[in-house]
Amino acid sequence: MASFFITTAIDYVNGMPHLGHAYEKVLADAIARWRRSRGDDVFFLTGVDEHGQKVQQSAQKQGVEPQAFCDEMSAHFRRLCERLGTSHDRFARTTEDSHKRVVAQFLQQLHDAGDIYFEEHEGFYSVRQEQFVTEKDMVDGRWPEIFGDVVKTKEPNYFFRMSKYQDWLRTYAEEHPHWIFPSFRRNEILGALEKPLGDLCISRPKSRLSWGIPLPFDPEYVTYVWFDALVNYVSFSKWGQRDCRWPADVHTIGKDILVPAHGIYWTIMLKALGIEQPRRFLVHGWWHLRGEKMSKTTGNVVDPLELIDRFGADAFRYYVLREMAVGQDADFSPENFAQRYRSDLGNDFGNLVNRAISMIRRYRGGNIPSAPIDPDIAAAIHETRDGVAAAMDDFETHRALERIARLTQRANQYVDERAPWRLAKDPALAADLDAVLATLADTVRVLGILAEPFIPHTAARIQQQLGMDKPDFRFAASVPDGRLAGQTVGEPQPLFPRIESPEDRRAP
RNA sequence: GCCAGGGUAGCUCAGUGGUAGAGCAGGGGACUCAUAAGCCCUUGGUCGGGAGUUCAACUCUCCCCCCUGGCACCA
Secondary structure (H helix, E strand, C coil), X not given: CCEEEXXXXXXXXXXXXXXXXXXXXXXXXXXXXXXXXXXXXXEEEEEEECCCHHHHHHHHHHCCCHHHHHHHHHHHHHHHHHHHCCCCXXXXXXXXXXXXXXXXXXXXXXXXXXXXXXXXXXXXEECCCCEEECHHHCECCECCHHHCCEEEEEXXXXXXXCHHHHHHHHHHHHHCCCCEECHHXXXXXXXXXXXXXXXXXXXXXXXXXXXXXXXXXEEXXXXXXXXXXXXXXXXXXXXXXXXXXXXXXXXXXXXXXXXXXHHHHHHHHHHHHCCCCCCEEEEECCEEECCEECECCCCECCCHHHHHHHHCHHHHHHHHHHHCCCCCCEEECHHHHHHHHHHHHHHHHHHHHHHHHHHHHHHHCCECCCCCCCHXXXXXXXXXXXXXHHHHHCCCHHHHHHHHHHHHHHHHHHHHHHCHHHHCCCHHHHHHHHHHHHHHHHHHHHHHHHHCCCCHHHHHHHHHHCCCCCCCCCHHHCCCCCCCCCCECCCCCCCCCCCCCHHHHCCC
16 A cells, blocks of 8 residues: 655644635545545645744733643634644644654754854844844835834854755756746746855744743743744654655645745755755645735635535535646635636536436336446546546646546436436337436446545435445546445435525526 | 746636647436435636747747736745
8 A cells, every 4th residue: 555645834823724724625625536546555734833022922912821822723723624624634733742852852963963163143133023124125215114213233043054055955856857846937947046145044032932942952042933944844754653644746836935945944844954855845835815815914815614604615615626727826806706606516416426316216226227238438438537537637727627526427427318317208219218317327326436635424315315325436447337326215305405596686 | 136936718727749628617318225405417718918930829939918826924
């Protein structure tokens, strides 16, 4: 059995989950489920990033301990996963002791190796924002109002010797064309490497930032951002155990954190630690809302939970996986969502399942006939599973769903071509009717298997409605072999019921 | 500024040298198993602009315009 380890980025708990968080989890989940259906031994890791200045400040503002704040915020993200139905095997929290131990161990190792050094750093410090700023933050030669007083200060800190690995990284990037998906994003790393790489400041004095993991070699400091967050991929991979899952096969991330965080920092950190590199990065794009960039400041955000409440988790999953060409940006609009729900899911997919089961009940008392599967449809099924497999191996969920939609359409056509209601009127055509119903039952069953990575709840309902006593989502079972013959179907229940919207009621 | 991705039917996008495609939306039709769903037919585009190469360009070359993104802590 092949092993497959996929991660999402861990979400920063300073804000509430939004569409982007939800998408990334669904994308990784679809791939994880896909690999499971192929028989791989999958380990799927997601989680949250809980340390840092903003969390400390937010907790302070609310008058609670940072840990209590994290507990509360993390619950929102965990809840999001539950609502989405993600099949993760581990939900990482960076405040867990096991994680902190690994971070400390890694820091110590790099310090011992001379890759971390201590140096006086002179810079501009914004008292109001409690952070260092650079001349680049100036507008027209002045510090913007939001920074308040900016003073020049000296603060000694610890630095990670990244510059030492620049040449190695460039060679690595050049020699691994499939390292980043989509491939054009690898150029962004190569581009960033054209300029000399500075060393990375990895510490903050405890006096300014206490909510972090202490440096093992200097308790007056905590480690800052990336050294904490990125290590989660390793620290939660059962590191140090015999069944350790590292290296990851796929790191799913947003395009905003490829350069420099993952492509440069993380890659060099692993190199310096002597740890194997992840096989690939799957870099997705951004969601826009009605053509505009989503931003918390303008309130231009989409709450995934609201959509799930109204349309269900599978409708949400389907929409994002169908609408976004992996790696590209995509536009979200409520109208488009409702449209896809009604048309793709309700009218085409859900209705096909419904009419197939209804006819089996009406014409054969619910018993799936034993009859040969229509060869054209059988061919279409084979073509579809091949297409889905090819698409999913390239992470192209939108193409996989397109293939599934095509088979759905083909099956709907088939119903009209054969017109079972006509066959049912003539007892001499009973064998033909049997063949049509058997073909439909198998097509619906296969559609359920192929759709499971995308819409798992619905897939389970399909098998239930087909009267299968135990679920079977193995890709290997997605062949037209009439294996349901003799079984009794269950009650047909609309999978994606028509949802009345206020606009619909206005119709004359 | 540098680098990358993109500009094709009302909308979302596919298409890489040989008479422009799909889905949705719009229009028409036949049917009734089904979630008033599905099926069939159909309207619709000087393929961002200009020049060039070619018997032939959406497809190759060059120039230009526009959008988006990366280069700078935010899925």
